[in-house]
Amino acid sequence: MVKKILLILSVLAIVTVMIGCGPKEKKDVTVTFWHLDTQDDFKAAWQAQVDEFMALNPHVKIEITVLENEAFKQKVATMMQSGNPPDLFRSWGGGVMNQYAEAGLLRDVTKELKKGGFSDTIGAGPLGVYSYKGKVYGIPYNMGAVGIWYNKKMFADNGLSEFKTWNELIEGCKKLKAAGITPIALGEQDKWPGHFWFGYLAVRIAGGEAIQKAYAREGKFTDAPFVEAFVKLKELVDLGAFQKGFLGATYNDQASLTANRKAAMELMGQWAPSVQEQQTKDKKGLGSDLGFMAFPAVEGGAGDITDVFGGGDGFAFGVNAPDEAIDFMKFLMSKEQYKKLYDSPISFIPTVKGTSEWVQDPNMKAVADATSKAGFYQLYFDQAFPPAVGGAILDAVQGICAGTKTPEEAAGIIQKAWDEEK
Amino acid sequence: MGLQKSSNMKTSKFKEYWQNPRHKQAIIVATAFLTLPLIVYTVFVILPVFQAAYFSLYKWNGLGHLTNFKGVENFVKILTDPIFGMAIKNNFKIVVLSLLFQIPLSLIIALTIARRFKGAVFFRTIFFLPYILSEVIAGTIWSFIYNPQIGIQNTVLSDWIPWLANFQFLGSQDTVFASIFVVLIWKYFGLHMVILIAGLQGIPVELEEAAFIDGVNKWKLNWYIILPLLRPTIMLSLFFSMVGSFQTFDIVWAMGRGDPANGAETMVTYMYKFGFQRFQLGYGSAVAIIIFLITISVSVLYQKLTAEKEL
Numbered sequence: 053m054v055k056k057i058l059l060i061l062s063v064l065a066i067v068t069v070m071i072g073c074g075p076k077e078k079k080d081v082t083v084t085f086w087h088l089d090t091q092d093d094f095k096a097a098w099q100a101q102v103d104e105f106m107a108l109n110p111h112v113k114i115e116i117t118v119l120e121n122e123a124f125k126q127k128v129a130t131m132m133q134s135g136n137p138p139d140l141f142r143s144w145g146g147g148v149m150n151q152y153a154e155a156g157l158l159r160d161v162t163k164e165l166k167k168g169g170f171s172d173t174i175g176a177g178p179l180g181v182y183s184y185k186g187k188v189y190g191i192p193y194n195m196g197a198v199g200i201w202y203n204k205k206m207f208a209d210n211g212l213s214e215f216k217t218w219n220e221l222i223e224g225c226k227k228l229k230a231a232g233i234t235p236i237a238l239g240e241q242d243k244w245p246g247h248f249w250f251g252y253l254a255v256r257i258a259g260g261e262a263i264q265k266a267y268a269r270e271g272k273f274t275d276a277p278f279v280e281a282f283v284k285l286k287e288l289v290d291l292g293a294f295q296k297g298f299l300g301a302t303y304n305d306q307a308s309l310t311a312n313r314k315a316a317m318e319l320m321g322q323w324a325p326s327v328q329e330q331q332t333k334d335k336k337g338l339g340s341d342l343g344f345m346a347f348p349a350v351e352g353g354a355g356d357i358t359d360v361f362g363g364g365d366g367f368a369f370g371v372n373a374p375d376e377a378i379d380f381m382k383f384l385m386s387k388e389q390y391k392k393l394y395d396s397p398i399s400f401i402p403t404v405k406g407t408s409e410w411v412q413d414p415n416m417k418a419v420a421d422a423t424s425k426a427g428f429y430q431l432y433f434d435q436a437f438p439p440a441v442g443g444a445i446l447d448a449v450q451g452i453c454a455g456t457k458t459p460e461e462a463a464g465i466i467q468k469a470w471d472e473e474k
Numbered sequence: 475m476g477l478q479k480s481s482n483m484k485t486s487k488f489k490e491y492w493q494n495p496r497h498k499q500a501i502i503v504a505t506a507f508l509t510l511p512l513i514v515y516t517v518f519v520i521l522p523v524f525q526a527a528y529f530s531l532y533k534w535n536g537l538g539h540l541t542n543f544k545g546v547e548n549f550v551k552i553l554t555d556p557i558f559g560m561a562i563k564n565n566f567k568i569v570v571l572s573l574l575f576q577i578p579l580s581l582i583i584a585l586t587i588a589r590r591f592k593g594a595v596f597f598r599t600i601f602f603l604p605y606i607l608s609e610v611i612a613g614t615i616w617s618f619i620y621n622p623q624i625g626i627q628n629t630v631l632s633d634w635i636p637w638l639a640n641f642q643f644l645g646s647q648d649t650v651f652a653s654i655f656v657v658l659i660w661k662y663f664g665l666h667m668v669i670l671i672a673g674l675q676g677i678p679v680e681l682e683e684a685a686f687i688d689g690v691n692k693w694k695l696n697w698y699i700i701l702p703l704l705r706p707t708i709m710l711s712l713f714f715s716m717v718g719s720f721q722t723f724d725i726v727w728a729m730g731r732g733d734p735a736n737g738a739e740t741m742v743t744y745m746y747k748f749g750f751q752r753f754q755l756g757y758g759s760a761v762a763i764i765i766f767l768i769t770i771s772v773s774v775l776y777q778k779l780t781a782e783k784e785l
Contacts, residue, residue, distance in 0.1 A: 125751075126750065126751065129536075129750060129753065130750070132536070132537060133536035133537065133755065151537065152537070154537075155535075155537030155538045156538070157537060240734070241644070241730050241731070241733065243733075295622075296622045296623075296642070296645070297621075297622030297623075297643065297644070297645030297646075298645065299642070299644075299646060299647075299733070299735075300617075300620070300621075300622070300642065300643065300644030300645030300646075300650070300730055300734065301621075301623075301645070305621070305623065309623065314623065438535075439751065439752045439753040440752040440753060440754055442752075443747070443748075443752040450733060450734060450735060451735055453734070454647050454735035454737075456647060456735040457735075
């Protein structure tokens with residue numbers, strides 16, 4: 053009897069040891085990944101990266117959700133309010149991200165990114181946009197500058213060259229209008245495209261110092277230079293520089309007008325060429341006729357022409373993100389994979405160090421140079437500020453465009469919202 | 475005392491009813507069936523209303539706990555906000571204009587095609603089609619139609635009517651409301667038409683025949699016989715139209731989110747914009763409570779005004 057028991061026990065022991073020694077099965081993990089590139093080519097590029105990662109890590113399943121820009125912002129906000137953020141989602145950093153971080157809805161990945169020196173491979177400036185109070189919550193893959201994208205042929209035909217000053221821009225618009233050309237395309241229904249105009253005027257007229265003072269509550273948005281920025285924008289609106297019905301047009305309309313030679317220029321970020329390409333039948337956009345110039349200096353303004361208003365794209369980590377989400381981002385940002393992304397139709401200004409020679413296109417090179425040499429870099433206002441203030445800025449700009457607000461009233465709306473945020 | 479007595483009577487009546495085994499079974503079955511819906515209704519309708527009322531007293535961005543108690547400050551802010559004033563005005567404009575245009579239009583069409591004639595079904599289908607479309611799709615389609623660069627207005631109509639060439643449709647604070655209201659009529663008149671046709675078909679043909687024998691002409695028939703008999707249906711249609719008007723959101727949102735410059739803002743788009751988009755959930759909840767109160771009072775008032783006459 054005792055023998056029998058001993059035998060059974062020893063068999064059990066051997067079996068247990070054998071199981072214990074066997075190859076450790078990694079636990080299956082699902083990572084939810086949200087982006088907003090709805091164009092087919094772009095979607096395919098992200099899918100390719102995800103597929104490659106999953107092939108190398110069979111235990112990881114990455115579930116992609118793609119939503120159109122506006123819908124994306126709303127859905128993420130709802131998910132955040134429910135306390136259940138996606139593991140990895142498109143973010144612009146800044147005030148909106150900070151608010152999520154403040155509420156403990158994002159995962160602090162500072163330590164994980166330091167491991168193996170990964171965070172040193174990314175530009176410090178761009179990474180700063182995805183940090184809050186010294187902690188990193190996301191990784192940027194794109195950081196660029198807003199500028200004027202113009203039709204070189206239209207400019208040449210009308211005897212125009214790059215605008216160095218605001219007055220040149222105004223004169224140029226008059227000339228184009230006289231020639232029957234819509235000078236500037238704007239999709240003001242979406243509000244943020246118009247806020248680029250105000251943002252750059254504020255950067256040029258008020259300058260970085262005044263903006264930072266107003267942000268620190270040492271100055272006010274109702275101060276003269278900010279009102280002046282609205283006055284200048286109003287000047288442009290009253291001139292009829294924007295296309296007919298621009299208040300009811302979307303950003304896609306704006307890109308389409310520029311790309312199909314129905315307007316001479318648009319003020320937009322580094323993604324403008326790729327979106328323009330999508331808006332033309334041959335998917336080539338303006339081709340070699342597309343030019344890029346910095347936003348002109350404003351006479352008497354405190355800002356410098358090298359100061360940049362812009363921002364980028366990256367991904368932030370939801371608070372429940374598993375380590376595999378970080379692994380995927382590291383995989384994506386590794387030089388080999390990152391180059392594949394760069395060569396895809398998604399156009400961006402790389403944030404990984406030592407990749408500047410990738411940028412060959414002269415326009416994109418100009419954007420990259422402007423970004424890296426910026427004396428002062430201002431993140432988009434609607435992202436730099438908390439949502440309530442960002443929303444007020446967008447409304448103030450639309451009020452100027454619609455002629456329902458005076459420059460003083462518009463500035464007052466912003467300051468009031470900023471006061472309430474205290 | 476009187477109340478006590480009547481409730482006592484009720485209990486005894488209930489007991490009597492309960493003692494009948496057949497009734498007993500019916501009550502058990504009814505309770506079993508009603509419990510679940512009641513729970514669902516409480517959890518998803520009643521509770522959220524109270525929850526919103528609670529949120530509305532705080533300044534809260536929807537993330538984390540409610541700590542910043544503000545009392546009625548949100549309500550004061552909303553009621554003194556000129557943009558909310560515009561939103562309320564737009565809502566009432568939709569209600570009144572719907573009563574003036576939508577219902578009469580539906581009624582005329584219903585009277586025309588309710589009778590059986592060749593092609594009646596075809597026309598009914600055609601007129602009902604817009605209602606089947608989802609609001610967002612309808613809004614997007616009309617945005618294309620109104621588009622100043624590629625829309626039909628710019629490409630075709632302005633050649634015939636030069637005045638239209640400068641009309642901005644969705645691109646101006648002055649015209650955006652009218653442009654969207656046209657879509658609202660187009661979208662919903664079919665629904666009212668179908669409701670009214672159903673009502674018309676419930677009116678016995680004998681009445682019409684009798685009236686014709688008495689020498690009544692078509693106009694008098696409609697005015698003195700059909701319309702009075704159709705009254706309950708018309709009232710129902712009006713009620714749907716009114717409640718729907720207060721909730722207008724999707725089409726307005728799809729056609730420019732109530733902008734430019736809040737020209738087409740409705741109460742619900744205001745709530746969504748200032749509540750959800752700006753992360754001011756306390757403020758948004760206060761807006762929701764105000765909408766709730768307005769809708770409830772208008773509905774109750776409507777019931778009071780119409781109930782007596784329906785008897």
